[in-house]
Amino acid sequence: xxxxxxxxxxLLCLALLGAGCAAAGPPPPTRPDLxxxxxxxxxxxxxxxxxxxxxxxxxxxxxxxxxPVLELVPARTTDPAWRALAGRVEESQQxxxxxxxxxxxxxxxxxxxxxxGHDMPGMITEAELTALRxxxxxxxxxxxxxxxxAHLSQAVRIARAEQGSGAHPATTALAATVVRDGxxxxxRLDRLDPPTRAR
Amino acid sequence: MDRASPRxxxxxxxxxxxxxxxLLVLLxxxxxSTTAQADTAQADTSRADAAPGVNAIRVAEFPADCxxxxxxxxxxxxxxxxxxxxxxxxFFGATVTDAFTTLPDLINSPTTCNPxxxxxxxxxxxxxxxxxxxxxxxxxxxxxxxxxxxDVVARTExxxxxxxxxxxxxxxxxxxxxxxxxxxxxxxxxxxxKDFVNCPAGTMLxxxxxxxxxxxxxxxxxxxxxxxxxxxxxxACPATHPVPVPKLxxxxxxxxxxxxxQFRLASGPGYTMHGDFFNAWPVAEMARRVNDCIRPVIKxxxxxxxx
Numbered sequence: 001x002x003x004x005x006x007x008x009x010x011l012l013c014l015a016l017l018g019a020g021c022a023a024a025g026p027p028p029p030t031r032p033d034l035x036x037x038x039x040x041x042x043x044x045x046x047x048x049x050x051x052x053x054x055x056x057x058x059x060x061x062x063x064x065x066x067x068p069v070l071e072l073v074p075a076r077t078t079d080p081a082w083r084a085l086a087g088r089v090e091e092s093q094q095x096x097x098x099x100x101x102x103x104x105x106x107x108x109x110x111x112x113x114x115x116x117g118h119d120m121p122g123m124i125t126e127a128e129l130t131a132l133r134x135x136x137x138x139x140x141x142x143x144x145x146x147x148x149x150a151h152l153s154q155a156v157r158i159a160r161a162e163q164g165s166g167a168h169p170a171t172t173a174l175a176a177t178v179v180r181d182g183x184x185x186x187x188r189l190d191r192l193d194p195p196t197r198a199r
Numbered sequence: 200m201d202r203a204s205p206r207x208x209x210x211x212x213x214x215x216x217x218x219x220x221x222l223l224v225l226l227x228x229x230x231x232s233t234t235a236q237a238d239t240a241q242a243d244t245s246r247a248d249a250a251p252g253v254n255a256i257r258v259a260e261f262p263a264d265c266x267x268x269x270x271x272x273x274x275x276x277x278x279x280x281x282x283x284x285x286x287x288x289x290f291f292g293a294t295v296t297d298a299f300t301t302l303p304d305l306i307n308s309p310t311t312c313n314p315x316x317x318x319x320x321x322x323x324x325x326x327x328x329x330x331x332x333x334x335x336x337x338x339x340x341x342x343x344x345x346x347x348x349x350d351v352v353a354r355t356e357x358x359x360x361x362x363x364x365x366x367x368x369x370x371x372x373x374x375x376x377x378x379x380x381x382x383x384x385x386x387x388x389x390x391x392x393k394d395f396v397n398c399p400a401g402t403m404l405x406x407x408x409x410x411x412x413x414x415x416x417x418x419x420x421x422x423x424x425x426x427x428x429x430x431x432x433x434x435a436c437p438a439t440h441p442v443p444v445p446k447l448x449x450x451x452x453x454x455x456x457x458x459x460x461q462f463r464l465a466s467g468p469g470y471t472m473h474g475d476f477f478n479a480w481p482v483a484e485m486a487r488r489v490n491d492c493i494r495p496v497i498k499x500x501x502x503x504x505x506x
Contacts, residue, residue, distance in 0.1 A: 051280035053422070058284055110423060118370040119467060121272060121286060158284045161298070165280030
């Protein structure tokens with residue numbers, strides 16, 4: 001009796017999913033936006049892969065967390081080099097944020113960010129932000145340097161991963177921008193605040 | 200175990216599955232429920248095979264004990280293809296899991312589980328005591344027929360291979376939006392809490408987490424990684440998620456006690472405890488356990504045989 005089950009299964013499969021059932025071998029996604037499948041599977045549909053969406057959501061959450069830090073800089077340090085660096089980073093973060101929000105909307109992902117309120121690697125925590133607000137001068141510069149370095153290093157790390165694993169061309173292009181800008185900003189940061197210095 | 204295991208029908212189905220791939224397996228399972236005659240015959244046979252002896256323990260349960268395997272800041276469900284994107288996770292079961300893991304990787308993976316047929320991957324945020332990682336010394340994953348009415352338990356379906364389930368709330372901002380449960384092993388007098396508890400010296404901090412057990416019958420995952428699964432409502436699976444599967448209960452025992460202030464999870468306070476499950480049980484092994492342990496309400500051991 002059991003082998004007969006194959007027939008209804010195949011029929012059901014075809015009825016539910018159409019052409020998607022024809023693919024044998026690795027498990028095809030049951031929906032184009034099905035998360036967790038291989039990026040290549042989604043790429044065939046020309047859609048955003050789960051990797052693209054996950055990276056965009058994380059990138060938005062990280063930028064939103066960094067901007068309040070950068071906004072503290074002008075009022076708390078007079079060093080023009082720091083002010084210039086903060087301005088550059090803020091500019092690129094704002095631009096990336098607009099692009100990544102737009103791509104997220106295009107992908108059809110939920111508007112609510114799954115990482116909101118969650119301390120992910122590279123993100124400044126609420127307690128750290130409080131400490132930062134209280135600091136001034138060189139102490140403030142050191143704290144900013146630490147958070148900027150943590151943020152930019154993590155942003156570049158995951159953008160590189162998106163470049164390698166992502167599928168959607170405009171999204172991987174944005175990842176390339178993040179890698180390029182982030183690496184340049186890290187280099188400037190290293191000149192202002194050498195990483196070997198005791199912190 | 201080989202001789203006793205799956206009925207020949209299951210073996211045929213397994214061969215079919217191997218030939219056609221995991222999606223067909225999933226939908227084959229779905230197909231069974233739509234072909235009522237075959238389903239009834241199957242259920243009748245299995246009941247006869249597994250008729251509870253006088254000593255059977257009437258609890259619908261089979262376990263897998265999967266010790267700690269490795270740590271990585273990866274999450275193949277939430278951040279697929281993005282190594283390093285996650286907070287630190289401790290992995291149990293399959294030993295290969297990383298940011299890129301897919302079902303075929305798990306199927307071919309070594310495992311820390313007893314039974315060794317369970318090559319599923321289970322992971323949780325790493326626990327730190329004074330910023331030093333601590334891993335559970337007991338990590339048991341129970342598959343249960345409970346939380347729903349007995350007639351629902353009797354028609355429990357196997358968890359489809361490749362299904363991903365998350366439980367708990369990594370973003371919880373307080374106990375109210377958490378289902379975490381912390382308690383003390385061998386110290387029942389300490390009331391359980393959604394945040395870390397202060398366990399007496401000589402006892403162990405333990406975490407319980409129940410996964411949703413109602414499946415939408417269609418998707419192995421969903422964009423938010425949650426909406427293809429649901430918890431029961433009024434002891435039954437809701438119409439949106441009509442397929443009851445065994446309830447996964449994760450029980451972790453950490454060799455730590457004392458002041459909760461020394462503890463944190465990689466995801467934050469104790470109430471951010473969460474678990475991720477990527478099912479890679481061989482289809483036949485899962486089906487046999489559902490038939491022999493869950494549906495007839497019999498407590499089984501690691502081999503999936505009545506205790």
